[in-house]
Amino acid sequence: MSKLGNLGARLHRGEVGYDFIGNRKIWYGVSILITITAILGLAVRGLNMGIEFQGGAVFTTPKNMSASVATAEGYAQDASGHDAIVQKLGDGSLRIQVAGIDTADADRIKDTLAKDLKVDTEKINADLVGPSWGEQIANKAWQGLAIFMILVVIYLAIAFEWRMALAALVALIHDITITTGIYALVGFEVTPGTVIGLLTILGYSLYDTVVVFDSLKEQTKDITKQTKWTYSDVANRSINGTLVRSINTTVVALLPVAGLLFIGGGFLGAGMLNDISLSLFVGLAAGAYSSIFIATPLVADLKERxxxxxxxxxxxxxxxxxxxxxxxxxAARTGADATDDATPAVVGPREQSASRNRGGRGRPSGKRR
Structure with missing residues (x-):
């Protein structure tokens, strides 16, 4: 942990860093590829809308049912003539959803299920949702999402500038598209809990984006008065300066959501936990990605124009x-000076001192006579 803290401090001071802005074309390509995959999933498979949005009935059996999910699904489809979704809850009860039926059909299906499952009719709980109410809920959800987007753009345009507002809007659309595409590919049911999860992750995505934008705004106040950094350089430093903070907050937020998704939804079989936890899990990850790799590089592209x-x-x-x-x-001068210092001096023949031969003039070498 101390190494991670030191890395965060060095990133904040600008001692180390990764060139997010310089590699923005790579991130754009990855995002486009993921978005196309999500759109294809929506177009081919579509969303599995819950009965809250299309109307229908939900039947809940008593606890500790011996019938399997496949068996109960067959009983429900035979009794209703419609596709049925069956989930086994943590207490052993079965949650059977049948879309597109009215009150009279619900009573008949309830009696038939009680006979097939060999339980008392009164022990099966039936909740009926009208199609008109479900359509109204869906319209309200879309209206709330549109109003939320408009308010976000207005606020960011006032607090920062229109380029940052536009980049944040693109990042939000990116997050929504990926999250809904994952829902279509996985086949999870879209319920009001899903809408709550979507609104939650949009707020979280904006939080990460605004943190980077605030740092960028602070560091670019008098950027035109210097000649050391370009706007892209400062934007890159802003991302690196808040990188560890974004990673830490995202990981801390994903851990409990992963617990809801894999433990609560997977092992306990809680349907509502699946609906809200998947949107939160995918949305939190996509929001952290878009704030770093989409929103800020897009602002840099717009500002550099x-x-x-x-x-x-x-x-x-x-x-x-x-x-x-x-x-x-x-460097060239230093190399030349080093070459001159390394050149050996020219040394001539060694001159003999005259005093060495003065005393021995006319005397041959060898023994003295």
């Missing part, structure tokens, strides 16, 4: 080129 930022970029690149040329010149 401004004349002031184009001029700033030219000045920064010119200064960097000048500095690189100066470094090359200095």
């Amino acid at each position: 401004e004349p002031q930022m184009k001029a700033l970029r030219k000045r920064v690149l010119a200064k960097r080129a000048q500095g690189a040329a100066g470094q090359e010149t200095a």
Whole structure:
């Protein structure tokens, strides 16, 4: 943990970092590929809308039923003539959903199920949802989502600027498309709990995005008065500075949601937990991804199109080129000086001192006579 904390501090100070903005085309390509997959899932399989949105009945049997899910599904389809969804809950009871039936059909199906499952009719609980009510709920959900989007764009445009508002809107649409596409591919039922989960993850996605935007806004107040950093450079530093914080908050949020999804929904068989936990799990992960890899790089792309930022970029690149040329010149001079110091001096023949031969003039070498 201490290493992660040190890494976060170094990222915040700009000592280390990853070039998110420079590799933005890769992230755009990955997002487009995932989005296309989600759209194909929606087009081919479609959403499995719950009875709250299309009307129908829900039958709940007593606890500790011996009948299997497949057997109960066959009984329900034979009794209703419609497709049925059967879930076994944690207490052993069965939750049987049949869409597109009215009150008279519900009473008849209830009696038939009681005979097939060999239980008393009064022990089977039946909840009926009218089609008109379900359609009204669906319309209200779409209206609430549209109003939420409009308010978000207005707020971000006032608090920051319209480019950041547009980037945040694109990131939100990206998160919604991926989450609904996963629902279509997995086949989970869409219920009011799913809508609650979607609204929750949209708020969380905006939280991560606003944190990065706030840091970016603070660091680019007087950006045109310097020639060291471009807008993309500062945007990249903003992402790196908040990266560890975003990862920590996302992991902490995903852990309990994963518990709801895999333990509560998978092992305990709680249907409502499946509905809300899958949207939360997928949405939280997609929101963290979009705030780092989509929203901020898109803001940088939009800002770099401004004349002031184009001029700033030219000045920064010119200064960097000048500095690189100066470094090359200095390196060349240093290499030349090192070559001169390493050249050996030319040494001539060693001169003999005259005093060494003065005393022995005319005297041959060898023994003295």
